[in-house]
Amino acid sequence: MQQVSDSSQSPGYDPAPTSSRGLIVDRIRSAGTLSRVELTQLTGLKAPSVTAVVRRLIDDGLVAETGRGASTSIGGKPRTLLQIRAAxxxxxxxxxxxxxxxxxxxxxxxxxxxxxxxxxxxxxxxxxxxxxxxxxxxxxxxxxxxxxxxxxxxxxxxxxxxxxxxxxxxxxxxxxxxxxxxxxxxxxxxxxxxxxxxxxxxxxxxAGTRLTTSHDVSVMAALFMSEGIGSGLRLNGNVYQGAHGNAGEVGHICVQIGGPRCWCGGTGCLEALAGPAAVVAKARAAGLDLGSHRHSGVAAFAAIARLALSGDSRAEAIIRDSAAWIALGAQTIANMYDVQLLVLTGPAFAVAGTIYLPILQERILSSVFGRSVGTKVVLDERGHDAxxxxxxxxxxxxxxxxxx
Amino acid sequence: MQQVSDSSQSPGYDPAPTSSRGLIVDRIRSAGTLSRVELTQLTGLKAPSVTAVVRRLIDDGLVAETGRGASTSIGGKPRTLLQIRAAxxxxxxxxxxxxxxxxxxxxxxxxxxxxxxxxxxxxxxxxxxxxxxxxxxxxxxxxxxxxxxxxxxxxxxxxxxxxxxxxxxxxxxxxxxxxxxxxxxxxxxxxxxxxxxxxxxxxxxxAGTRLTTSHDVSVMAALFMSEGIGSGLRLNGNVYQGAHGNAGEVGHICVQIGGPRCWCGGTGCLEALAGPAAVVAKARAAGLDLGSHRHSGVAAFAAIARLALSGDSRAEAIIRDSAAWIALGAQTIANMYDVQLLVLTGPAFAVAGTIYLPILQERILSSVFGRSVGTKVVLDERGHDAxxxxxxxxxxxxxxxxxx
DNA sequence: CCGGTTAGTTAGATCTGTGAATATAGTGGG
DNA sequence: CCCACTATATTCACAGATCTAACTAACCGG
CATH class of the missing domain: 3.30.420.40 (ATPase, nucleotide binding domain)
Structure with a gap:
């Protein structure tokens, strides 16, 4: 085990924007367009500070004013909207x-x-x-x-x-x-x-699932499925990384004692039981025609997903079986992290998410903790690139x- | 579901000591005794700021100087040690x-x-x-x-x-x-x-497991077993609470599809399979003599633990079976939170921890992630009051x- | 006693954020 | 059309925290 002494003694989560400058840029970016008044509410800073920081951002060409906001019904000066200068x-x-x-x-x-x-x-x-x-x-x-x-x-x-x-x-x-x-x-x-x-x-x-997933979501997780399965936790826009940068390894929690052996060395890992590679292996064993796709990887998994979506009952059964296991992982995330929102993302969910989504939703809502707080589960529309x-x-x- | 609008818009973790005053008090408290030089290193503040803050703390009677530290071999002024005024x-x-x-x-x-x-x-x-x-x-x-x-x-x-x-x-x-x-x-x-x-x-x-569990542990979790099973995550001395204050509900993750029904409404919950109540029920079914203890609760569990520790093989088998399941929960904590240290605490571990500890340790070290980073598992000596x-x-x- | 070394303090500058008052830009009523 | 009224944004003077730089304090070894 190489003992790593990281230069910056990382505290287990990524560097929160300590400067109010970064904080304000982040807020404008995730909101798309924002007024100074809203910034005072979101950041806790007072109006003069916001004015000062915003002016410097405008001077530096990072932010621009972009017209007026909707005037309130009662009257008063309308808010000036701010926007990141994309270029x-x-x-x-x-x-x-x-x-x-x-x-x-x-x-x-x-x-x-x-x-x-x-x-x-x-x-x-x-x-x-x-x-x-x-x-x-x-x-x-x-x-x-x-x-x-x-x-x-x-x-x-x-x-x-x-x-x-x-x-x-x-x-x-x-x-x-x-x-x-x-x-x-x-x-x-x-x-x-x-x-x-x-x-x-x-x-x-x-971090990549669109920040604009409703403004009041401050604690959310992503369930990511590509070749493997992992998850990430985001708190107020900062990701949690854990002590060594390995937090959220939901693919290698054991969901079946004595289950199949995983490449990681463990047995009964969620990934070994229900990950894309396992799905492909089962489909191949069942004699499904995966076309000219390579022997493994997301491409073969996508082929199975297409079969399932086009009505092939054997393909559908295999994927629904995978979903039943993955739902356990989703429930674990909800219980351990207590999130308001769980986003399904990554290439595998991009092609098969519509099959997985309802099964995961149902499992989460069937646990007291998910039900009592109304944890939402949604599909990321940009799973491929998230x-x-x-x-x-x-x-x-x-x-x-x-x-x- | 009553919609709660919390007065303080909590960010998912408890209020980090934003004031350097609180930061310094915390550091001295958890270290027991500390010099100003060490405080500059720990807090990132420069020497003059530390001097100023510490002076006010002394004036307010919260901190006291308590002699000199060990002088370095080379020479130089010895460090003045600071200590919280306990009273x-x-x-x-x-x-x-x-x-x-x-x-x-x-x-x-x-x-x-x-x-x-x-x-x-x-x-x-x-x-x-x-x-x-x-x-x-x-x-x-x-x-x-x-x-x-x-x-x-x-x-x-x-x-x-x-x-x-x-x-x-x-x-x-x-x-x-x-x-x-x-x-x-x-x-x-x-x-x-x-x-x-x-x-x-x-x-x-x-939060209660002694902070002095080695200075370089900034990310740790507690696995808590009383009547129920739960866990808590501590980051740099701040606990993570989740969006609704329910993070770490490891007792109600499903570890066995189709397992026994839990009071929470789910099935196959860790707590229902292996919690103290389940252990007591199994012992009772096996006809073990639990003495005059009440029909449930930690007291009955403690009686079984004593039997197991004194050599009763049936009691030992029941508890070891529980430990095998709980080890899954411990592994889940390690994988999801990526901690440097996992502390077993709470009344149940206070009486039976010596049986659980090696089984949990072995499971964690058998997963790549635990092994590659050397996650430690220890028993809290103050489990009853943690x-x-x-x-x-x-x-x-x-x-x-x-x-x- | 004196240079070397580390710990801690003082003084002054800077930066950040605050509060109070003021300027700006709309709405709606007479 | 002018005038309250309202909400937004800015200006200005000030308080506080924290930094840099220079200094004092305490102890070592010879």
């Missing part, structure tokens, strides 16, 4: 999975400017080569978008599996074993010449973090 | 369970000055009467300790079951159904005339909370 800055988000590399270019307002999807590194890829490729493709992405590279603040990189905060992964599924121990972050920073943030895919997805977008947004947020 | 303030902690009322009087340094244990309210008790009794007994506790009542800052009250933050419980085990919806906090404040903090027993226990002490400590901490 002020940019960040890149990259999601590495077993068979895909997803790139997004996100503007300062949090909008996706460009989105690339490249066939992934493939089995047993060499991390050094992948890093080189990411650096090149990131440059191409920025160039092809016509964005001034000087305005790009940095890159957020997400990968599956448990990781050492801002270093690399500590273990990985069979096809990515060469990534274990590889110093992803520092190698990327060297190649790119810009700050890089490394994050777990599920945690990033929690992790990459989340990585980018986390990088955006870190801009104003205290750098003591 | 400066006091707080009361009360733990209500099905069959006991536990009182602790805690001084400003966090030390337990007095401890009372009273036979509990009994089945189906009237909340109003219990509140009256608690008010009277709290007065007696303070009086008999010779503490000036004016120095008592407030009372922390913990009870089992999910609660609405600072209001009352939303559901309860069969013997406490009359507590559901009862406005515990406001009624207690009216009777006592001092601030009352209401908290879940497991969450409070997380919840009450935790309630008191949380009240102590809230003293310096921002009251905007």
């Amino acid at each position: 002020a800055r940019y960040v890149v988000g990259v999601h590495l999975s077993e068979d895909h590399l997803t790139y997004v270019l996100v503007d300062y307002a949090g909008g996706v400017v460009a989105r690339w999807r490249r066939d992934g590194p493939g089995d047993d890829s060499d991390p050094e080569q992948v890093v080189a490729r990411v650096a090149i493709e990131t440059g191409e992405l920025i160039a092809s978008s016509g964005v001034d590279p000087a305005l790009v603040l940095g890159l957020g990189f997400v990968c599956p599996g448990p990781l050492i905060r801002n270093r690399g992964v500590t273990s990985a599924p069979p096809s990515m074993t060469r990534w274990v121990g590889f110093p992803i972050r520092s190698r990327l920073e060297e190649r790119l010449g810009m700050p890089v943030l490394l994050e777990n895919d599920a945690t990033a997805a929690a 992790a990459a977008i989340g990585a980018a947004l986390m990088m955006l947020k870190s801009e104003h973090a205290i750098s003591a | 400066a303030r006091y707080v009361v902690g009360v733990h209500l369970s099905e069959d006991h009322l536990t009182y602790v009087l805690v001084d400003y340094a966090g030390g337990v000055v007095a401890r009372w244990r009273r036979d509990g309210p009994g089945d189906d008790s009237d909340p109003e009467q219990v509140v009256a009794r608690v008010a009277i007994e709290t007065g007696e506790l303070i009086a008999s300790s010779g503490v000036d009542p004016a120095l008592v800052l407030g009372l922390g009250f913990v009870c089992p079951g999910p609660l609405i933050r600072n209001r009352g419980v939303t559901s309860a085990p069969p013997s406490m159904t009359r507590w559901v919806g009862f406005p515990i906090r406001s009624r207690l404040e009216e009777r006592l005339g001092m601030p009352v903090l209401l908290e879940n027993d497991a969450t409070a226990a997380a 919840a009450a002490i935790g309630a008191a400590l949380m009240m102590l901490k809230s003293e310096h909370a921002i009251s905007a």
